[in-house]
Amino acid sequence: MAEWCYNTTTHSATGMSPFEAFYGHKPRLLLYVCGTTANETMDQQLRTRDEIMGLLKENLQKAQQRMKHFADRKNPTGQxxxxxxxxxxxxxxxxxxxxxxxxxxxxxxxxxxxxxxxGENVTALPSLPLVDKEGNIKPKLEAI
Known part of the structure; x- marks a missing residue:
């Protein structure tokens, strides 16, 4: 189910789902209304699937909120x-x-x-120092 969700969700980079990119059309919805099948085993399996889907969505939302919380703590924009x-x-x-x-x-x-x-007294160098091939700063000759 997680694979199906990933493959049928629109991705921001492509503007379409991987399913749509591969097959050229949008996937059909897996919609089930409880009690619409006469087969009790199938009904129970579909109910279980719907419960798992709900749990997956809830867990993904919690994970997104957690990631956003930590990203916002590191991100000084707006602060x-x-x-x-x-x-x-x-x-x-x-x-x-x-x-x-x-x-x-x-x-x-x-x-x-x-x-x-x-701080106010800290300033950047006006130019980058000369370095050798190993990245060590070369001393600048001031006088002989």
């Missing part, structure tokens, strides 16, 4: 003002910070990659 280094908010959990032109990386980050500013 703090944007720093002066943040240019804009992109979507609900991504930010575009001010980066140096020399930093050749993608300029949009998930909120989990951002850290709280430590």
């Amino acid at each position: 703090k003002e944007l720093s002066q280094l943040i240019l804009e908010k992109v979507g609900s959990v991504a930010y575009k910070p001010h980066l140096l032109i020399a930093a050749k990386i993608h300029n949009v980050f998930h909120v989990s990659w951002l850290k709280k500013k430590l």
Whole structure:
């Protein structure tokens, strides 16, 4: 039943269920009204299936709420003002910070990659330090 639920639920990435993507049409609903079959064994099996489906839905909702609770605890969006280094908010959990032109990386980050500013006297380096092949910072020669 869990497999059937997964394969017949619309996924946000594709906009359709895996069943629909594979077969080209929406799946039929597995609908049963208690007492509509004369076979007592089948009636009991279908009632049990409906009870399990209800329990699965309830457990999935609890798990989603639990995941949301912990994600919200880690996610500072909406809780703090944007720093002066943040240019804009992109979507609900991504930010575009001010980066140096020399930093050749993608300029949009998930909120989990951002850290709280430590204080007013803490400033970023104006340029990245030189490093060797192993990633160690090369000393800068100031005078001979």
